[in-house]
Amino acid sequence: MSLPLDLARGLEPVERSNHEFQRRAERIQPHGLGLSVDLYNPNLFELVQALQDQALAFGYLELFKASEAGLKEVKQRLAHVPIAFHGEGLWLTQPDFIGRPQTELELDATLSQLNILGCQWINHECATKQMAGYSFGTYLPPLFTRTAAEVVAENARSVQARLDRDCVDSVGCAPLLLLELPPWTYFGVGNLDVPLFFRVIAEQAPCGFVLDIGHLWTIYRYSGAWQTLSLRDYVARFLSDFPLERVVQIHLAGLAPHEQVQALSDLPLWIDAHGASIPPLLFEMLSQLLASDRLTNLKGLAIEVDTKEIALIVQEFGQFHARFGGWQPASGSNRTSEQADARRGGQVESRPAISDAERARLQADYRWYAQTAAGGQTVGADSSSLEAAIDRAMLPLYRDAYLPYEILHWGGDLRMMFPETSRLLDRSGVSLDRFVPFWFREPRVSDEPYDFFLLKIGRFVAFVHDALPWADEVAAQEAADLTVAYHVACEQVG
Numbered sequence: 001m002s003l004p005l006d007l008a009r010g011l012e013p014v015e016r017s018n019h020e021f022q023r024r025a026e027r028i029q030p031h032g033l034g035l036s037v038d039l040y041n042p043n044l045f046e047l048v049q050a051l052q053d054q055a056l057a058f059g060y061l062e063l064f065k066a067s068e069a070g071l072k073e074v075k076q077r078l079a080h081v082p083i084a085f086h087g088e089g090l091w092l093t094q095p096d097f098i099g100r101p102q103t104e105l106e107l108d109a110t111l112s113q114l115n116i117l118g119c120q121w122i123n124h125e126c127a128t129k130q131m132a133g134y135s136f137g138t139y140l141p142p143l144f145t146r147t148a149a150e151v152v153a154e155n156a157r158s159v160q161a162r163l164d165r166d167c168v169d170s171v172g173c174a175p176l177l178l179l180e181l182p183p184w185t186y187f188g189v190g191n192l193d194v195p196l197f198f199r200v201i202a203e204q205a206p207c208g209f210v211l212d213i214g215h216l217w218t219i220y221r222y223s224g225a226w227q228t229l230s231l232r233d234y235v236a237r238f239l240s241d242f243p244l245e246r247v248v249q250i251h252l253a254g255l256a257p258h259e260q261v262q263a264l265s266d267l268p269l270w271i272d273a274h275g276a277s278i279p280p281l282l283f284e285m286l287s288q289l290l291a292s293d294r295l296t297n298l299k300g301l302a303i304e305v306d307t308k309e310i311a312l313i314v315q316e317f318g319q320f321h322a323r324f325g326g327w328q329p330a331s332g333s334n335r336t337s338e339q340a341d342a343r344r345g346g347q348v349e350s351r352p353a354i355s356d357a358e359r360a361r362l363q364a365d366y367r368w369y370a371q372t373a374a375g376g377q378t379v380g381a382d383s384s385s386l387e388a389a390i391d392r393a394m395l396p397l398y399r400d401a402y403l404p405y406e407i408l409h410w411g412g413d414l415r416m417m418f419p420e421t422s423r424l425l426d427r428s429g430v431s432l433d434r435f436v437p438f439w440f441r442e443p444r445v446s447d448e449p450y451d452f453f454l455l456k457i458g459r460f461v462a463f464v465h466d467a468l469p470w471a472d473e474v475a476a477q478e479a480a481d482l483t484v485a486y487h488v489a490c491e492q493v494g
C-alpha cells in the first residue's frame with residue numbers, strides 16, 4: 001500500500017519516487033486487452049465495427065495524437081470505451097526540453113487532447129525525432145548514458161507536474177506519464193545498459209513505463225547481444241534488470257525488414273513496423289514476460305496497429321485474445337516497488353541536480369549523435385567517449401539506406417508531393433538525392449510544433465531556392481496547395 005503524502009515526504013528521494021508512482025498507479029483502473037490505434041489509418045470506426053462483427057471484445061483503445069475535432073468525435077461515438085493516449089512531440093530525452101517555446105506549445109496541445117479524452121495515462125516514446133536542431137522522420141532512441149537518463153527523469157517530473165496542475169482523467173485524477181522503451185533502428189549509442197537506463201529514470205521520477213516487445217527484439221538484434229546470448233536468455237537478463245514494477249502497459253506490434261536494406265545474415269534485419277504482421281516469436285517473448293511476478297502494476301496489454309489492414313488486425317487480435325485473454329491486470333499492488341527493489345538488491349543512489357556543465361556536455365553529445373546518424377561532419381562536438389559506443393558496422397544501414405528513404409519517400413514521397421517542381425529539377429539535371437545532404441546541412445532549431453510533412457514542404461521549397469532559384473514560384477505554389485490539402489485532411493474524421 002502507498003503511504004499518505006505527508007509521510008512519503010520524509011523518505012529518501014528514491015523511495016519517494018517509488019511511493020509517488022505507486023500512489024498514482026493504484027488509481028488506474030485495470031484496462032485489460034486493448035489496441036493502440038491511429039484515428040485515421042486505418043479508419044478507427046471501421047476497425048471497431050470489424051472487431052464487433054467478429055465478437056472480439058476489447059478493454060480499451062490507446063489513441064495516437066490527432067485533431068481535437070477527431071478526438072471529440074471518438075469520445076462521442078465510443079463513449080463506453082476507456083481511452084488512453086499516445087502522445088507525440090514531447091522530446092523528453094533532450095537537455096533543452098524544459099522552457100522551450102516548442103515544448104510549451106506541444107504541452108498545451110497534449111493537455112487539451114487529454115482533457116477531451118479523460119485518459120488515465122499518456123504514453124510517450126522515450127525517444128525523439130528532433131535533436132540539437134536536426135529533424136528526423138522516425139524516432140531515435142536517447143543516448144544511453146547516466147546523465148542522459150537523469151535528464152529524462154528531470155523532464156518527466158516537469159511533465160508530470162503540468163499534468164497534475166492542468167489535467168483531469170475520467171475519475172478526477174491527473175493522468176500518469178508513461179515512457180515507452182524505444183525501438184533501435186540498426187544502432188544505438190551509449191555506455192549504460194538499456195534496462196539500467198530505465199532504472200535510473202525510475203529512481204528519479206514517478207513515471208511508469210510501456211514495455212514494447214518488438215522494440216525489445218530490436219535492442220537484442222542491434223545491440224549485438226544476439227552474438228553471445230539466445231533470445232530467451234537475453235530477455236531473462238533484460239527483465240531481471242529492468243524496473244518491471246513500473247510497467248503499466250505492454251505493446252505488441254509488427255516487425256519487418258526495410259525495403260532498402262538487404263539481410264546480411266540468417267538473422268533478420270527487422271525494424272519496428274506497425275503495418276506489418278506480428279512475428280510469432282514476439283508472442284513467445286510476451287509469454288516469457290508475463291510469467292514474471294514483478295509486473296505488479298501492469299494495467300493493459302495492447303497490440304499496436306496503425307497503417308495496418310483491418311482484416312489482419314482482426315485476425316491478430318483474435319489470436320492475441322485466444323492466447324492472452326485469461327490474463328488478469330493488476331488491480332492495485334499490495335507489494336510496493338521498493339520492497340521489490342530490496343528483494344532484488346541494490347539501488348542506484350540519488351544525486352544532486354544536473355549541473356550546467358553536464359547539461360552543456362550532453363547537448364554537445366546529442367549534436368554529435370545527430371550529425372553522426374545523418375552522416376554529416378561532427379562539427380564542434382568532441383564526443384570521443386561515445387565514438388567507442390557506436391556500432392560503426394551497422395550505422396551505414398541507417399545512414400545510407402534508411403535515412404535517405406525517410407527524407408525522400410517516407411511520410412510523403414517528394415515526386416508525388418511536388419510533381420511539377422520535380423520535373424523541372426530533372427530537366428535541369430538536379431538530382432533529388434541532393435535534398436538529403438541539404439536537409440542535414442546545418443542545424444535549424446524550430447519553435448514550431450513538430451510535423452514531418454510540413455517540415456518536408458518547407459525544407460523542399462528552401463532546397464529548390466538553393467538549387468534552382470528560377471523554379472521558386474512553381475515550388476511555392478505546389479507547397480501552398482499541399483499545405484491547404486493537408487490541413488483539410490487532418491480535420492476530416494470517420
Ligand SMILES: [Fe+2]
Binds near residue numbers: 212
Ligand atoms: Fe509501442
